[in-house]
Amino acid sequence: MSELRQDIATKRWVIVSKERAKRPHQFLKQAVVQEEPDHRDDCPFCEGNETQTPPEVYALRDGSDPNRPGWKVRVVPNKFAALSPSAKWEVSHPEVFTTINGYGSHEVIIETPLHNQTLATLPQEQVELVLQAVLQRMRTLAQDERIAFVQVFRNHGAAAGTSLVHPHSQLIATPIVPTNIREEIEGARRFYDDRVTCVYCYMLAKELEVGERVVLSTDHYVVLAPFASRFPFELMILPRQHSASFVAEAKREEVTFLADVLRRTLLLLYRAANNPDYNAVLHTAPLRDSCMDYYHWHIEIVPRLTTPAGFELGSGIYITTAIPEETAAYLREQAQQLGI
């Protein structure tokens, strides 16, 4: 029998279609042999090709000059930026058609000089450097009062909307708080008003009690197959300790712990789920719209193994044929076998 499940924070529904359910491995594509070299002359993100990108806004270097080889992580404006800091911040709200000029930033975090790696296959120290660069850029952008939110995301593979193979993440700093984020925070606020507790803390405690949807668990983070997963192999990385804002509160050592759990989670997907195309998205508090008590930052990882259709677009209800408890059990077992 099918079951409708509701996400406790967003109130979003999914239909878990049990008759049509497939075992976790049935969602997987065939393993793909990595055929890319570690350097390409025509890749704008490879070392030595620094002039093929706009000038860098940040880089981790051991003394080498900007926009030259010798970097570990490099942040550049997106060549086809959706938003730009050179636009004028200007709102127009005639009676109907509200617009804002495209003020903001759209940056690419080039995660390594190596063309044929991905975050999952990089050493722990390199993932730490990537997160440090992300955090640094978020803090710098947060100083601009015209920026309301910074959305950090990673598109991996063609089905996830990327065309460039070279490992990279992106961030877009927007002059507005995105509607999805507002709704998530609003759901958390209502829960807090009812129960005087953070909905994510509450849910996490229950998930640890039940255990069946826990995929990985460290001293600082828990990785879950969410109760109301929309997609097969959907995962959520949650800090154990209550914290609304990644950018405001992350300490240097937290970056180390996060790099560890993020790398292991992505490596698990890479190895146990045949390197699926995926989107990873950081959900964190807006920069100037405090929700300290009731919001809880987290990372959502959404493999793109299925295609949302008209029903999902219209209703916002997802039909899934993957059962999160089975996915979690499969991944736990694989993590043990693979020593991840």
Add this chain to the structure above:
Amino acid sequence: MSELRQDIATKRWVIVSKERAKRPHQFLKQAVVQEEPDHRDDCPFCEGNETQTPPEVYALRDGSDPNRPGWKVRVVPNKFAALSPSAKWEVSHPEVFTTINGYGSHEVIIETPLHNQTLATLPQEQVELVLQAVLQRMRTLAQDERIAFVQVFRNHGAAAGTSLVHPHSQLIATPIVPTNIREEIEGARRFYDDRVTCVYCYMLAKELEVGERVVLSTDHYVVLAPFASRFPFELMILPRQHSASFVAEAKREEVTFLADVLRRTLLLLYRAANNPDYNAVLHTAPLRDSCMDYYHWHIEIVPRLTTPAGFELGSGIYITTAIPEETAAYLREQAQQLGI
């Protein structure tokens, strides 16, 4: 310069990326020659194969027996139904993990016996019969008090999530009002509370005044390229007259007028946009949650020519490189040339 645009009803934002903008025709795939025959023995929706589907729940026939050949439109339960009327209606809400048993209906409207047509290429009278069948099923399902909403949708092509070529629409009757619908209605209610007018009526009047995003216009309906379009060639069909609920208020003659505008809109996409994969979704009032004064039913048509990625998933803000005014101008010109 890019521009952020806000949808007046949902408050959803899009970024229109003007530097990266493509002309409308640049989004189009190559024209595909239709290679399917008009009948296939292995297609469960073809005439003569009625035993390959679950027994029909409704059909338009000239005196022939149920589940036999001789029908014009046929409605059957989805063989892999996401929800079923044989499930028990039962809500479970322990402290965290809210579920409902999979009570509801999931039906397929087989739009014609002809395997190799699509709604765009069917005669006007056949499209009318399809809409009559949809309306009839919605009215029947609405009598069940356990059903809160009926989502009608059409998935056309693989990128839109369908595997079956034979022309069909679907409906899913849910025991809950979907979150997306609630949000849309909530936005409309807030606007009504502010201005004491329906936001869709208000927007439509402005769009007709401006004219630049109007694609087709009949005595009863207007087709728009929405101001805050998320996707290239996204279209919206709006009734001119205020009406919250398609199912409660559609008269017999309105079905005739709607069939006309729907067929012409889809034919325009088919011919002027090279038969793109698309989702079409009916947005209408919930069955038992009245919003008569402030909601306004409509149809959204979303071609699937681009892939939403991490930014869209996380923020709910869409980046589009198609400018709605250009799309509308292109389609208006094509409609005239093609005599649609």
